[in-house]
Amino acid sequence: MTEHDLTLPAIAGKHDYHEFIRGAQAALPVLLGLVPFALVLGAQAAHKGLSVYEVALMTGLNFGGGSEFAAIELWSSPVQVLVIVAMTLLVNSRHLLMGATLAPYLHHLPLSKALPALFFMCDESWAMGLADSRLRARLSLAYFLGVALCLWLTWVTCTALGALIGPTLGDLRSYGFDMAFAAVFLVLLRGMWRGLHAAVPWLFSLLTAALFYLLIPGGWYVLAGTLAGLVSAYLWAKS
Structure with missing residues (x-):
């Protein structure tokens, strides 16, 4: 074994460390928008009777804010387990x-x-990981984990914190916290923007999801918007 061989693990480890830090730093602006959104979810869960530990368990094992909000909205006594599971699968189908x-x-x-x-993948880490992968032609696993783990830890911690302090603060939405997700979403869209021509499938997806949201109850608008975007993207590419 040569001296060069002995230094390879150290070089690889150092590179992964820097990639992880790069991902964590890139996630910081997104975290600012994630915190109030997580507090709102935790507070709503507490109002439905979930404990701090139950909220942390739910958000840690099912890392998807949209499906968690849907589950809390459907939470009742007795709990309709099958309905909540079906809605969670539907919303997370994306x-x-x-x-x-x-x-x-x-x-x-x-x-x-x-x-x-990929267990730690959410909308934000997916968008950031995809954008970085397109620049490098491959996914940097360390970078992705730097983004995803920071988001996951923040989400679980802040949803639990929201469940803890939410009952004493009342409805956190009155403070405008629920607008944080929309703001983060717009920032992610800006990072994926490739011009008006490439955005046409986005428009079809948006219109379809909006119509389903207005006309059909439940989370079907998520699946409908996704399928409309895929079909329109395929047809637009063929034209």
Whole structure:
């Protein structure tokens, strides 16, 4: 074994460390928008009777804000478990498509590393990971984990904090905290903007989701908007 061989693990480890820090730093602006949104969810869950530990368990195992808000809205006594599970699967179905868009950038990773990392994927870490992967032609696992783990830890901690302090503060939405998610979403869209031509499928997706939201109760607008975006993107590319 040569001296060069001995230094390779150290170089790789140092590179991964810097990539992880780069991801954590990139996540900081998003965290500012995530905190108030998480506090609102925790407070709403507490109003429905969930304990701090139950909120942390829910948000830690099901890392998807949209489905968690839907579950809390449907929470009743007795709890309609099957309805909540079905709605959670429906709202989280977008993760199948999100994972599919990342797949071309994951070929260099073994499943033993890719699958655990994707457990921490959410809308924000997906968008940031995809944007970075397009620049590098592959996903930097350390960068992705730097983003995703920071978001996950912040989300779980702040939803639990919201459950703890929410009952004493009242409805946190009165402070405008619920606008944080919309602000973060617009920032992510700006980072993925590629011009008006590429945005046409976004428009079809938006209009379809809005119509379903207004006309059909439940979370069907998520699936409808996703499918409309895929179909319109395919047809637009063919034209």
